[in-house]
Amino acid sequence: MSQTPPAGGHALAQIISDRLGKAERLRNRGEPPWGVDFHPSSSCAAAAALVPEAPGEEGEPLSVAGRLLALRSSGGIVFADCHDESGALQLVASREGSQPELVERLGELDPGDIVGARGRPFRTQRGEPSLRLEGLVLLAKALRPPADKRRGLTDPEQRYRRRYLDLLSEPGARQLFRQRSDIIRGLRRALDERGFLEVETPVLQPIPGGGDARPFSTHHNALGSDLYLRIALELYLKRLLVGGFERVYELGPVFRNEGVSPRHNPEFTLLEIYQAYGNLASMQELCQDLVGAAVRAAGSSPALESERGLVSLEPPFPARPMAELVAELTGLDPEPLWEDPDRFLQEVMRLGVEPPAQASPGRLLFAVYDQLVEPNLLGPCFVTQYPVEVSPLARLGPDPRFVERFELVVAGRELANAFSELNDPLEQRRRLTEQARLRAQGEEEAQPFDEDFVEALEHGMPPAGGIGIGVDRLVMLVTGARSIRDVLLFPALRPSPGEA
RNA sequence: GCCGCCAUGGCGCAGUGGUAGCGCAGGGGCCUUUUAAGCCCAGGGUCGCAGGUUCGAAUCCUGCUGGCGGCACCA
Known part of the structure; x- marks a missing residue:
């Protein structure tokens, strides 16, 4: 697997190739990019609820699993938003609070990757419920990037064709x-x-x-x-x-x-x-x-x-007979026309209704109802x-x-x-x-x-x-x-x- | 099946006759508290497909493909 991006290739091909390279490097380090088991002790939402109120205080160790949808690296500290079905929890690795290796590993992950994380819940200086990382394992490397983080997926065709991206x-x-x-x-x-x-x-x-x-x-x-x-x-x-x-x-x-x-x-x-x-x-x-x-x-x-x-x-x-609704909403009373199908047909056509192939009184009534009444019935x-x-x-x-x-x-x-x-x-x-x-x-x-x-x-x-x-x-x-x-x-x- | 509208880098968009631009994403770098993070640098598309008009087309015309909406049919 080449680790050099193709010169002048498509942007997507470049992204995939780059991510494949990362996966390959992990594999070479003995960390398979797919197929590892992980059993989180908590959902992201439940973990966020366990975060102590006081800044600086840390809760009991726990683990969560989910998809990283945003990564923010600021020198010696890395933030990542981990999303699961319950919600989201911010993962934090910093040189002073975690092993330096974890800062490195979190930083080289990509949006879309699915990870398992262990650590202690705490609140950042800004008050964001977070998990101070003590362990991190890649569960599924995403070779393709997720949808635009600002606008999501707005093209309806893509939403229906690739529903998983829409759901995500x-x-x-x-x-x-x-x-x-x-x-x-x-x-x-x-x-x-x-x-x-x-x-x-x-x-x-x-x-x-x-x-x-x-x-x-x-x-x-x-x-x-x-x-x-x-x-x-x-x-x-x-x-x-x-x-x-x-x-x-x-x-x-x-x-x-x-x-x-x-x-x-x-x-x-x-x-x-x-x-x-x-x-x-x-x-x-x-x-x-x-x-x-x-x-x-x-x-x-x-x-x-x-x-x-x-x-x-x-x-x-309320329940209303069809003929009554037709009479009320179109002014055409079917009752006197029932014995005179020819006149019934004329009246129906006068209303601009497409007549049925078999123009019996019942079918004429239904045609008027179907075309003029039902669509306007709240x-x-x-x-x-x-x-x-x-x-x-x-x-x-x-x-x-x-x-x-x-x-x-x-x-x-x-x-x-x-x-x-x-x-x-x-x-x-x-x-x-x-x-x-x-x-x-x-x-x-x-x-x-x-x-x-x-x-x-x-x-x-x-x-x-x-x-x-x-x-x-x-x-x-x-x-x-x-x-x-x-x-x-x-x-x-x-x-x-x-x-x- | 018919009619109308739409189709530009991975995503979202701008560009209506002179050889494509922005934001996000991605790459390289800086930054120890960010949360649409920020800043610097470099890269990526020939404009759905096929024809045509023109000295020259993403931009005009025709056909095709796909999507959306409406009609028809129905739930």
Whole structure:
């Protein structure tokens, strides 16, 4: 390994080469730059708390481990900021207070290096909690420098592509992902307390059902069959209701072969819950409870600043039929138009709404709601009475044009989707047959027919309530994140040219 | 998939037609209490990629790649 920097080379190449040289010199001295064990007795934050108040006084010896993010050498004294997950502690080596060798060794380390340090806690003249070094061991030499110490990593591409650098240089990033974990744990705890069983169903499915979305496809070599990554959890969880489990949920990734945006990632985390002998009312209550659990777990206030304005997540959330919201917010009353689809279509187009391919009254109503009402609905609001045409898995309501379904809308976004589940196998067969017909006509998002699922219903599924919650969007809402990429550790990006 | 904006040393930025500059980081040196330490010295990029216009392009044009935002689809 050459120790001479390349003449006229790239700055980064020079840095790496220089650091490699340092690593090599350490190795030659019998100090391996990687792979040494070290077990700190204390976290940096805990050590800082043990520092005596009086200047000049020293505490009992202890050890910490972490990454050096700044080194300041001033002649015979060297300061280094050691960071671990808990916080930071300043390491100090001075000719009068430590072995001279330690001053030397600390001084030749680089920002980014991970070290183990032993010493006595004390306070510097300026009052900074510090550790007077009595021992120092390099645990991992960093060959590349950390991000800019002043500004951190501001290029969003780099933040997402090399998340570890973002986490390292932005304390807020780590905090956000800790909140995400807290929220997910809060949801699980709330469900566990209510007697729900967490299950795992296939990610690879022969028929990707339960939602309207285009799937990713793959192939199983040994089986010689095509498989799809699941777009929803619904049909397998309902099979479990047939099987006698009465309260089940699954929280995990689903995959949709669709566009990427600040609110969409091709893989995202979905929570689906099914409760035998539940209905729409029990799902509303559960939904409110879970949103509340998420807010509490995140340590957030129920009064949240969203892109659309201030939102209060204090229950209860009001419930409003879709047709009522449309009439109120667009002035278009769907009721008198229901028997006159042609006029309905005209009125819809007059509002500037892109009409659906199949212009039935229900689809027209949904189009107006979807394009004009939902995006402007601050909420929280349970939007109820969805047209049957757009809800092939939900039970009909008293008015057979509509199903017993709600979506929870907050700040113009769907946060949850719930039904009284359809358990009539004959009706389900008709609805899925209709979906298959639309699919054959080229509607790629219509649901494929799943004979095995219908057969399961023919064995008898108890009446049930079910709900799906977009976990990433819930996390965004309660943490105030603007982009879904901010709440996903490794969001979807195109492969960079170098790794394509 | 469509539209708009962006792309300069490791990081953050300036430079809108005459052959690139600043701060941080990195290298050498001074300094025993610093904490965005300070001071001195030297170094590093041909300006995302490929073409084109021009006597001459980081700077104008075209295409491509990547990112961001919006639309479409959806959660």
